[in-house]
Amino acid sequence: MNTCTVDGCGRATRYRLYCSMHQLRMRKHGTTDAPMPAQKNTCRVEDCESEVRAKDLCNKHYKRWRTYGDVNHKGQGGSPARDLRERFVEKYVEGGVSECWTWTGTLSTHGYGVIHDYVNGVMVQIKAHRLAYELSRGHLDEGDLICHTCDNRRCVNPNHLYAGSIQDNNWDRWHGGPAPRPNPELLRAG
Numbered sequence: 001m002n003t004c005t006v007d008g009c010g011r012a013t014r015y016r017l018y019c020s021m022h023q024l025r026m027r028k029h030g031t032t033d034a035p036m037p038a039q040k041n042t043c044r045v046e047d048c049e050s051e052v053r054a055k056d057l058c059n060k061h062y063k064r065w066r067t068y069g070d071v072n073h074k075g076q077g078g079s080p081a082r083d084l085r086e087r088f089v090e091k092y093v094e095g096g097v098s099e100c101w102t103w104t105g106t107l108s109t110h111g112y113g114v115i116h117d118y119v120n121g122v123m124v125q126i127k128a129h130r131l132a133y134e135l136s137r138g139h140l141d142e143g144d145l146i147c148h149t150c151d152n153r154r155c156v157n158p159n160h161l162y163a164g165s166i167q168d169n170n171w172d173r174w175h176g177g178p179a180p181r182p183n184p185e186l187l188r189a190g
Contacts, residue, residue, distance in 0.1 A: 084115070
């Protein structure tokens, strides 16, 4: 077995005269004495050791700078519950008691209104009709769905919403709404 011809290397040759490392250096740089790659830069934010992405910032701090103009922004200020309610009220057109209240904010890919907020430090997407129900009637259980009596996905009128199961929602979808049967919420209450 032959050894690399570079002084002090001692590795086995894989190519005529050189080991794989020195052969690669020779091919890329034309010499076996090419310098080793420079050390990676770290983020300019104090106590951050992450690798630089752009503008001397790591990915996390760069995104904060682009989004908020501040590398230390945490995304949670003020009173989140109050802010969410205020933002929600600004994003629909209120009609009468029996009319649909049309959501004018962001829509999901399925056509439902959505609003974004931080929950436990993580940005989440909240369905507007679900939030409308919770703001008007209180907390929902994990498995509850919010169904529309009006079949309007953009409607956030609490009078057009009821808590139901997956089975209730599927029945509504296939039979054109809950009109032929009593509202499941009223059955539970009575």
